[in-house]
Amino acid sequence: MIRFYLLIIIITVYVYFSSITFLATINVNIVNAHVGEKEHGEGKSEMHAVVLSKHKDVNIELTADPMNKQWRELSSQIDIDSLYGHKISVNSLNNLTHVFFLLSWNDSTKGYHIGALREINNHTIYNTNTDGAKIVFEPHQEEAQTTSIATKDDVQNRSNNIALSDKKNNSGSVWYWDSLGPTSLSVDKEGVITKAQWKNNQWHVIIGKRILDGVHNTQSNNTTTHSLFKPGILQKGLLKFVVWDSAEGESLNKTININDNKDDKLLQAADFILLPTLNIYPKDVYLWSGILIIGVIFFVLLEIKLHNGLVLSKQERKEEDLK
Amino acid sequence: MKWINWNRITKITRKYNDEDEENGSNVEKNKELKITQKEIKNKEKSFIESRLAWKKLFDYPIPKHANDVTYTLGGTIIVLGIVQLITGVILQQFYIPNSNSMPGAYESVSEIANNVSLGFVRNLHYWGAQFLIIMVLLHSARVFISGAYKKPREIQWLAGVGLLVTVFAFSYTGTVLKWDQEGTEALEHQIGTAKIAGPLGIFLTEQFAPSVSLLSRIFALHVTAIPAIAVPLLGIHLILIRLNGIASPKVLDKYKCITARVDQKVPFSTHINKMLINGAVVTIIVIAFSLIWSAPLYFKGVEGVEVTKPPWFLLWLYPLENIFGVPAIAYTTIFVIILFVAVPIVDRKEVTDPRQRNKMMIAMFLLLLSFVGLMIMGTLSPSMQHNMG
Ligand code: HEM
Numbered sequence: 192m193i194r195f196y197l198l199i200i201i202i203t204v205y206v207y208f209s210s211i212t213f214l215a216t217i218n219v220n221i222v223n224a225h226v227g228e229k230e231h232g233e234g235k236s237e238m239h240a241v242v243l244s245k246h247k248d249v250n251i252e253l254t255a256d257p258m259n260k261q262w263r264e265l266s267s268q269i270d271i272d273s274l275y276g277h278k279i280s281v282n283s284l285n286n287l288t289h290v291f292f293l294l295s296w297n298d299s300t301k302g303y304h305i306g307a308l309r310e311i312n313n314h315t316i317y318n319t320n321t322d323g324a325k326i327v328f329e330p331h332q333e334e335a336q337t338t339s340i341a342t343k344d345d346v347q348n349r350s351n352n353i354a355l356s357d358k359k360n361n362s363g364s365v366w367y368w369d370s371l372g373p374t375s376l377s378v379d380k381e382g383v384i385t386k387a388q389w390k391n392n393q394w395h396v397i398i399g400k401r402i403l404d405g406v407h408n409t410q411s412n413n414t415t416t417h418s419l420f421k422p423g424i425l426q427k428g429l430l431k432f433v434v435w436d437s438a439e440g441e442s443l444n445k446t447i448n449i450n451d452n453k454d455d456k457l458l459q460a461a462d463f464i465l466l467p468t469l470n471i472y473p474k475d476v477y478l479w480s481g482i483l484i485i486g487v488i489f490f491v492l493l494e495i496k497l498h499n500g501l502v503l504s505k506q507e508r509k510e511e512d513l514k
Numbered sequence: 515m516k517w518i519n520w521n522r523i524t525k526i527t528r529k530y531n532d533e534d535e536e537n538g539s540n541v542e543k544n545k546e547l548k549i550t551q552k553e554i555k556n557k558e559k560s561f562i563e564s565r566l567a568w569k570k571l572f573d574y575p576i577p578k579h580a581n582d583v584t585y586t587l588g589g590t591i592i593v594l595g596i597v598q599l600i601t602g603v604i605l606q607q608f609y610i611p612n613s614n615s616m617p618g619a620y621e622s623v624s625e626i627a628n629n630v631s632l633g634f635v636r637n638l639h640y641w642g643a644q645f646l647i648i649m650v651l652l653h654s655a656r657v658f659i660s661g662a663y664k665k666p667r668e669i670q671w672l673a674g675v676g677l678l679v680t681v682f683a684f685s686y687t688g689t690v691l692k693w694d695q696e697g698t699e700a701l702e703h704q705i706g707t708a709k710i711a712g713p714l715g716i717f718l719t720e721q722f723a724p725s726v727s728l729l730s731r732i733f734a735l736h737v738t739a740i741p742a743i744a745v746p747l748l749g750i751h752l753i754l755i756r757l758n759g760i761a762s763p764k765v766l767d768k769y770k771c772i773t774a775r776v777d778q779k780v781p782f783s784t785h786i787n788k789m790l791i792n793g794a795v796v797t798i799i800v801i802a803f804s805l806i807w808s809a810p811l812y813f814k815g816v817e818g819v820e821v822t823k824p825p826w827f828l829l830w831l832y833p834l835e836n837i838f839g840v841p842a843i844a845y846t847t848i849f850v851i852i853l854f855v856a857v858p859i860v861d862r863k864e865v866t867d868p869r870q871r872n873k874m875m876i877a878m879f880l881l882l883l884s885f886v887g888l889m890i891m892g893t894l895s896p897s898m899q900h901n902m903g
Binding site for chain 1: 584655656659660695713714717763765775810813814816819823825827829879882885892897
């Protein structure tokens with residue numbers, strides 16, 4: 192009988208393995224065909240780095256110290272290659288009213304050179320020979336998912352959204368910081384909040400902005416949050432990060448015309464997602480753990496009670512022994 | 515249903531026949547005769563009885579302790595299983611099992627969640643699943659503590675372990691189906707884990723059928739393959755309980771002999787009643803939970819991003835994954851299944867008294883504490899991005 196069972200087990204295992212391997216070999220062909228198809232098709236989507244702006248319930252501390260617990264534990268860091276061979280570490284946090292980025296990159300000189308001042312977009316004056324950083328927002332509306340729930344209305348809304356947010360409205364979304372200004376907390380005319388720190392041959396710069404109440408809002412619907420900052424919606428290829436080191440002869444100049452400059456075209460865009468509050472400390476665990484522990488203790492007691500009638504008590508045992 | 519005492523009927527009938535032979539008659543006798551006739555009439559097979567053997571099925575004697583709450587957990591799980599089936603079939607009508615279409619899986623779940631009555635059905639399905647898992651864990655704990663996995667019930671235990679795995683498989687695939695951030699992350703972990711298993715795991719990756727969305731296949735598992743495994747397993751489980759009877763307490767007495775408890779007998783129908791009542795109570799609790807708390811649904815899943823944590827019944831794997839990496843999920847799962855399978859093989863002594871099975875009890879409490887401890891660690895640790903390899 193045992194031999195019979197063993198035989199059945201062996202046959203089953205054999206059939207399983209051989210069929211799986213067989214299927215796997217067929218699939219190689221299917222995979223190849225599929226991949227080929229995909230390359231020609233329109234559905235091909237580039238893989239970007241994803242910048243996550245994690246949610247912090249309480250106030251975000253405006254400290255540019257990357258070793259601060261807030262940046263170390265709450266945000267998730269991603270390294271992005273940028274122009275001039277700079278590698279930028281990007282962290283981001285939001286509290287649904289503001290979003291902040293912490294950029295860190297190597298730069299062995301804190302110094303800045305006083306140079307010509309330059310006007311950008313007719314309203315801000317920047318020094319062109321300084322160290323600096325900018326975050327460029329370039330929405331790709333065709334790709335961005337502007338709605339998360341597709342009802343009939345939403346499909347309508349979505350086309351409205353695309354219509355509303357034409358290139359003009361969304362261009363010029365560039366947040367700057369440069370080392371001419373104070374490293375302490377400052378807010379520029381466009382409402383961009385910055386704070387910087389130079390430490391151990393590295394710049395650590397916070398760049399952020401209020402995202403509620405239309406500071407960045409060009410399309411006011413009922414909601415006051417800009418569509419780029421709708422929580423939980425992935426914005427494909429939205430962000431570009433650029434930093435420059437004046438000591439190396441780099442400057443904002445070279446990076447100013449995002450659409451014309453060849454270098455900038457080479458610049459890889461990153462996806463962006465602003466995360467809403469997540470249940471990252473799930474409390475239901477305590478409920479189920481409690482039920483389990485109480486249940487098990489109760490079962491043990493009940494089983495002991497069930498067994499009690501059977502086992503002679505000490506007194507009874509003594510009496511039995513005397514007999 | 516009334517419990518017929520056959521001994522009494524035969525005794526009275528015999529007494530009546532004897533006395534009849536002596537031609538004696540009195541009021542007392544007539545009274546007894548009437549009762550007996552009634553009981554004999556009961557014995558005559560009714561329409562249903564002759565066709566469905568209803569009484570044979572439901573009126574066989576079982577020991578009284580089988581009606582303790584702890585011994586009705588299995589039946590309560592069946593009731594919850596029926597709730598899951600009904601709510602599941604309703605949800606299935608409105609679900610789009612496709613991750614690539616627009617509207618797709620996530621959009622259909624959002625719509626279900628936003629609709630008042632369908633949202634309630636979804637909540638029922640979610641909370642039903644949570645309670646089902648906890649009840650299955652409690653039921654296996656009860657079986658373990660009462661030593662009911664011992665000879666001749668080893669196969670029952672093994673079928674039970676199979677059911678435990680299917681319950682987890684149901685819950686896991688269900689988590690993926692909503693295709694929100696939690697679902698996508700769960701799927702990515704599945705793919706990462708399946709890769710470790712090599713050819714054995716290929717079934718659970720996209721590679722197996724690249725032209726079909728993996729989500730569609732997970733959906734197929736959730737609604738066809740897993741039930742198709744669970745139902746026969748449950749069949750074996752229940753038939754064996756009927757054949758082997760419910761386990762009775764056994765102790766090692768002072769003569770080092772095994773003494774079994776001989777309990778008062780009650781008809782099985784009383785157990786069915788208990789099971790339905792307890793099932794109704796748990797269902798009411800599930801309804802209450804569903805009215806108060808909605809089933810979670812995060813934003814639409816973003817691939818390559820890891821920001822959520824697994825649901826509680828998988829959360830114990832999370833700290834292990836944080837420390838040892840994704841392979842830990844596969845190895846720990848296999849290890850735990852082996853532990854469960856090993857129980858009736860390791861502990862073969864006949865005693866069932868927990869006090870006489872110290873080692874097994876210690877092992878159980880260690881497992882329970884590590885399960886709970888790891889879950890709490892998982893909840894308290896910051897969320898992390900893992901390398902899927
Ligand atoms: C879907 C899950 C399950 C269902 C519906 C189920 C159902 C049942 C039912 C109705 C009984 C009768 C006694 C009672 O209710 O306590 C029972 C007994 C039993 N179950 Fe399960 N069960 C399930 C899972 C499990 C698991 C996970 C295990 C163990 C790992 C297990 C092992 C046993 C054993 C050994 C018995 C016999 C107990 C005895 O004779 O005292 N079952 N099961």
